[in-house]
Amino acid sequence: MTARKLDCAWPVPSDIDIAQSVDAQPITSIAEAAGILLSELNPYGSTRAKVKLSVLKRLESCPNGRYIVVTGMSPTPLGEGKSTTTIGLAQALGAHLHRPCFACIRQPSQGPTFGIKGGAAGGGYSQVIPMEDFNLHGTGDIHAITAANNLLAAALDTRIFHEQTQDTAALYRRLTDGLRNFTPIMQRRLDKLDIQKTDPKELTEEERARFARLDVDPNTISWRRVSDVNDRLLRDIEIGKGKAEKGISRRTGFDISVASEVMAILALVNDLTDMRQRLGEIQVAKSKTGESVTAEDVGCAGAMAVLMKDAVEPTLMQTLEGTPVLVHAGPFGNIAHGNSSIIADRISLKLAGADGFVLTEAGFGADMGCEKFFNIKCRTSGLKPDAAVLVATVRALKFHGGVEPEASAKENADALRAGMSNLIRHIQNIRKFGVPVVVALNQFNTDTEAELALVKELAMQEGGAEDVVVTSHWSKGGAGAVNLAQALIRVTEMKPSNFQLMYPNEASLKEKIETICREIYGAAGVEYLNDTEEKLADFEKMGYGAFPVCMAKTQYSFSHNPELRGAPTGFIVPIRDVRVNCGARFVFPLLGDISTMPGLPTRPAYYGIDIDCETGKVVGLS
């Protein structure tokens, strides 16, 4: 047993004070209790460890645990505590009810840690520890993604430079100089070009040109560089302005690292082979004749996989109460699917076994993160969720009933009733996938009994939730989520899931978009702006028609307009642009302006952050 008893103070101290008041247990003890062999573990310090994928092979024939997605209603800008609920519920199931239980969560970007939002390790007495290590470099996965992403960018731009400054003979000679046979990486490109030769001397002049010239159309380059820093000045830049670059300059920009397609791929792969394949399929541009140019064509997909070889393993950490947590991947919630990795879920499900639970968090509101969990993540993994925990707060419900968060402490049954439309639609949406819903109502001091009762009544009677449970894990740790844990156990025992995807692979891209807009968002229809219909047709022609769609939309409303609170109807969803991630294998329609590089506020979090040089401890992280 690795459970630890918490001694909860009131008022609740700061997150970092709570986190640092508890000595993390040796990660080897957490692993052992979780059924992971020491030979399957790569420790990073004493409190984190990579888990090798070989554990999947060893447990291949074991039954899976119950697969629970933790999601939320449409949030206020303050957030409603999904991560905190995931961790608190894991503490309740593991440390209090003694069920094998794993929380699977995303690795946070360092951008928000030093910017506005602060860390993402949960909060109060429901946290992953050590929270500094969780919120800072982790075990380096995001750095590996940055390195792989930017290697591809440099390789592409330098290739264009070399193609423009050398004639084909020189280019071919330098590419193959001293090679008796093409390298395996080169052979992959030759296979694509249908050139069945292994000796560089054998190619005809026409074949040499086709092999050596990617002939990229610079206007089609979609691959951007990334940095895990909130660096707004890098959003839109012009590169190659030095004399040595001979005028090969162009406009491009940086995204935050977690917005990289490489991150989305990491989250969606089933194993190393799958990752290597998908990295090669990343489309970075088109050639002047309209053909797809991929990372494989550029020649660096193997190196990218090498850079990602450790990142493909999830990282084991622990909650304040000693429950195992797998941290792995953290793709954006709008231009990507906002869910932690399939690999971490698969490993946890095997380790949890028939009696156990895996809690996996889906980012943003359920119309975004949970829809994508079902239609993208579960479609890719083939896993079937057993239940959903839907997190709500009276504050957010009133917000959707028209009351700003500042005023939500005041009892207001009308606003609450009006705002329930939001929660009810989320419940109904999840039930459309055949998945039973338990609502977790994160309690605030100011919530009244009457308010809580009203939420429960409406969520169950009008929404069809299996249960609504009031929780206080932020202030009480796992003890504050035992009721929720018991409800979840009961529901998974009594109410089997009947999971089904919302659309088949074979549906057209437009049908997929329209299904989500109608069934999940409550829209009256879809409007294709600009050249989006042509682009979708082109995607189907290029062979991407079977991909799922990943909507890039605000999380603050069911609609594309963050101002439309509650459960709006009758609106028409504008599709402003559509793009494709060929390696992550989804098409993403953009419904509005989506920022992929946050800025820093006038007083960023770093004004409070420092290191205590005597103790080596981090101070001021939140």
Next chain:
Amino acid sequence: MTARKLDCAWPVPSDIDIAQSVDAQPITSIAEAAGILLSELNPYGSTRAKVKLSVLKRLESCPNGRYIVVTGMSPTPLGEGKSTTTIGLAQALGAHLHRPCFACIRQPSQGPTFGIKGGAAGGGYSQVIPMEDFNLHGTGDIHAITAANNLLAAALDTRIFHEQTQDTAALYRRLTDGLRNFTPIMQRRLDKLDIQKTDPKELTEEERARFARLDVDPNTISWRRVSDVNDRLLRDIEIGKGKAEKGISRRTGFDISVASEVMAILALVNDLTDMRQRLGEIQVAKSKTGESVTAEDVGCAGAMAVLMKDAVEPTLMQTLEGTPVLVHAGPFGNIAHGNSSIIADRISLKLAGADGFVLTEAGFGADMGCEKFFNIKCRTSGLKPDAAVLVATVRALKFHGGVEPEASAKENADALRAGMSNLIRHIQNIRKFGVPVVVALNQFNTDTEAELALVKELAMQEGGAEDVVVTSHWSKGGAGAVNLAQALIRVTEMKPSNFQLMYPNEASLKEKIETICREIYGAAGVEYLNDTEEKLADFEKMGYGAFPVCMAKTQYSFSHNPELRGAPTGFIVPIRDVRVNCGARFVFPLLGDISTMPGLPTRPAYYGIDIDCETGKVVGLS
């Protein structure tokens, strides 16, 4: 004992094949044998571990081992095997002669790994293993440097943006909103401004303006962003071209991460407190009134130290024969000082003890790396080297006698004799510091007995080397460097070092520059071009006059001109520019164009690199 017997094949297989043919020993065994307590170790996987700085405290009163710098003659573009000699010699001392012995080497940049040069783990049967982990992310130190460097860049540019788009009242309000007292980070800036107040409400309007406005002159910004990828298109860019940036665009660029001042700082600090202090002292720009603007002023030096809190610990790895290696820091050899960290050397010296040896490598030729080792690194640490191992090859000697490497297999006594001038001057230079020299002559198959004898005779009689030893550790591992090890033991026992710095702190910056040019390079004089004299005078006025100088020069010649081989004299060294690193605390004169961002060749190394998805092994890394 952790020594391992090697079974050396002939012809010598590829580096990665040799490296992967040996199972690394558990790093805990290596640590134990090296005298490191398990509680002082933070393992990263089973073959690497961070060593905590607390080991220094524990061994405070122990005697130091013998401190040996491994350096080289002016190299050919192919390199003459300094790293390989460092590792081979460590294997000889440790595994064959059973002396406590540590090799201290630099962490390589990932840029060259995927570009031209390949890895830096040594070569043949003298390597650090696992070479993949060594050459890829290491334990994340360079990623931490990238993160810290780029956080500062983003913080600076965003601060300029906020200052330009808000009036002082709004700026001050946002900076202090909700604060009853200034944060400690803010207090540091107030101290600098000599404002002795703690409550934001108490500042006068004039004080508010001084506090809130860094008033950066954009033309003086010297801080650039970094990436550990060879990305030539980023050398010169224009940032802030998006509409949201409201026209705050400017020219800047990216350097390779190892060229960051943060890397130089990491290599030069004595402990965490020292690092925190120096990060704050980094000067990023000047204000419009000519005052220094530092990382501390920008407010993110604490966060940078937090990002670097693990990087400050060196990483323990092992040689093929089980000798301990500390890998730590890897600053550029020209615009920085090109030496691994002081912290790693200090830890190793204590662990080695009176009987033991610490081999620390100085980058580039001895006129660059070793001069800086003495005048910058030893000046900062206060450590005194006992001897220098100077690496030479017949190939490089002939090169300096006018023969290209391709033709160097042919016996050529005249060219060899002419080229000896280079080696002899290096030996004499090192002796000027009072340090005895042992020459390690890396043997090639084509070297003749007569050639080797000639080198020995001239190096000892004309140069004053204590010994010249022919080595074959590349093909034979430690066994091939036992003679060298024995010579080194003999010299350190018989010939005590009489180490002295070449110039005092109090000398003027111009005196320092001229001393190095005359005494080390053999120049007839120095010519200050452009506004370099004014700049040096300004540096002295700003308080940087006591810093050592760090020459940014080619490594291929004693002079500033890479074409001048051998031991040129009579030349005048042009000082084209001078800059200062206030955190690393050195002034660096630029003698020519120094590239701080390498490019990728037409066929970069990644065309051969991939992962074997069955075994998870890396293939094709060199």
